[in-house]
Amino acid sequence: MKSLLLSSEELEALLPDGRDSVPPPLAQVDEDWCIGCVRCIKACPVDAIVGAPRQMHVVLKGECIGCEHCVSACPVDCIEMLPRGGSQVPVVDGARQRYRARKQRLRREQEARRARRGRVERDTSSVAARQAAVAAALDRVRGRRQSRLGLFPGDSDS
Numbered sequence: 001m002k003s004l005l006l007s008s009e010e011l012e013a014l015l016p017d018g019r020d021s022v023p024p025p026l027a028q029v030d031e032d033w034c035i036g037c038v039r040c041i042k043a044c045p046v047d048a049i050v051g052a053p054r055q056m057h058v059v060l061k062g063e064c065i066g067c068e069h070c071v072s073a074c075p076v077d078c079i080e081m082l083p084r085g086g087s088q089v090p091v092v093d094g095a096r097q098r099y100r101a102r103k104q105r106l107r108r109e110q111e112a113r114r115a116r117r118g119r120v121e122r123d124t125s126s127v128a129a130r131q132a133a134v135a136a137a138l139d140r141v142r143g144r145r146q147s148r149l150g151l152f153p154g155d156s157d158s
């Protein structure tokens with residue numbers, strides 16, 4: 001699968017050129033084969049695909065820039081690039097906006113994941129610290145008992 005975060009230069013290279021006589025092709029999902037794996041959503045640089053896990057995914061005709069990134073991401077080969085015909089040609093500025101919004105969303109998700117990982121690590125280390133404190137306390141108790149037993153050997157039967 002292509003990178004989730006394209007650079008803006010890479011996006012510019014994908015955007016349709018207004019001078020092209022033929023509009024860019026349009027991705028279309030074959031609903032009979034889609035397994036709802038969401039890989040196409042992750043690969044689309046302009047969030048032009050909607051769907052949820054284990055549900056059929058749909059391409060937003062007015063947003064698809066025809067980059068074909070979703071085609072190689074699909075594990076069951078159910079996305080086809082078709083001539084656009086009368087469908088709406090994507091607005092380049094809209095595609096740039098969607099790209100920026102997606103980039104911000106991915107960053108927010110990444111930060112949330114990092115924060116969650118940090119919390120788990122902190123929780124784990126505080127559990128480890130508590131376990132170490134309990135083990136140290138038990139060691140101290142054992143040490144005291146043994147030294148008492150050393151001082152009063154007759155107590156060892158009790």
Ligand code: SF4
Pocket residue numbers: 026027043044045046047048049059063064065066067068069070071
């Ligand atoms: S062709 Fe590109 S823009 Fe269109 S849906 Fe696929 S990944 Fe998105």
Ligand code: SF4
Pocket residue numbers: 029033034035036037038039040041051056057073074075076077078079
């Ligand atoms: S990658 Fe293919 S199978 Fe997976 S959700 Fe997208 S269209 Fe469906």
